[in-house]
Amino acid sequence: MLFFGVLSIFLLTASAEYCYSDVENACSTMPKNDGQVANCNARYGAIETLKADLQAYANANIETSFEFLLMSTHFGNYEVHRDGFKGLYRKLSDQSWADAIDLIKYIAKRGGTMDLNQLPHFKKPVKQSKILQLTEINSLAKALDSEKQLANEALRIHAEAQHHPKQDAGIAHYIEEHFMESLSERVRDLAGYSNDLKNLLQERDPVSVFLFDEYLQKVL
Template sequence: MLFLGIFSVLLLTVSAEFCYSDVENACSTNPKSGGLTLNCNAQYGAIDTLQADLQSFVNANIETSFEFLLMSTHFGNYEASRDGFKGLYRKLSDQSWADAIDLIKYITRRGGKMDLNQLPRFKKSVKDSKILELTEMNSLAKALDSEKQLAKEALRIHNQAQHHTSQDADVAHYIEDHFTESLSERVRDLAGYSNDFKNLLSERDASVSVFLFDEYLKKTL
């Protein structure tokens, strides 16, 4: 009898995790829990545990997108007139924005929801807020740092999804497919721009070097 009692409790606990059980209960003559079908959702795997990390990564991409957009307008005004830098940062802004939108769609596809109050996990320094005071060289350094932060966070979430107690291969695959390769390319490009521009500044007059490099950016974007 004791065995049957324990078995019945375990059976009820397991069955409560399924949508079919919820529907069956809701449609019965004596429905429990107000007839709610709480398990009739798209959640499975470790999405409930990883959801907060994904939400904070969305907000990190949105924040980075607006920073790049502000940098783009800074170099695109009539005083700076750097169309190459303007185009570069506008492109990076659009990429981060598109990444954020795609990640929101993925969260909802997995049965989660977006929380815009979930702050990014990494913090930016006070100097990072002085976007309108950046020179061309400093802006490249800031852009590189921002993309590296996003890349490191993507790797951290990927690692979490792979080594969680209830591994979620789908989250790991999504992060790898949509973020790691793309971000590594952006980091590589910005690192190359930073070093090429630094070398150009050391060999020529600064104003000429900035003009030539801006023209180069404008043609390659």
């Protein structure tokens, strides 16, 4: 009985897909499958299953980066001239762009490739697409919603990696280390800015927005 158990394990091991087996076959006198070494790659764990989610999340960060860049341009023009808001949204744009680049590098590190056609897994409200019509308080609300969407998507991917049959702790750790803390800080800051500006506007002081913009310039 023990012999059959050992034999079964040996057969399973021998039939498994390994780089060593591919190389041994390719170097033999009669190679099979045209001597290809398909398993000699950096892919392991659940990367094949979660690759589409990571690609979509990278594209979501790229899309958000361009939205923040457009918002920065809007508040930095000669008509609006809010340098504090301009600097805030330029900083958020740079952060999302850097996150996207880092994520693309991680996908490549795990043996995958980037697909720029993989659409983000969440949609933004139609009203939020009219960036050039946003007021200061509306822009903060939009920015907060965007960062919350990125944070929730990061949590979803983290949970998928943890509960996957292969339990890919590598992907879960990467998402936690590179996104969770940073997004938590951004969400907290934007929530604070939104409430502070709302309270100032309730005073109906015509210079309240100007003062808040001056404050942003100092804290950024």
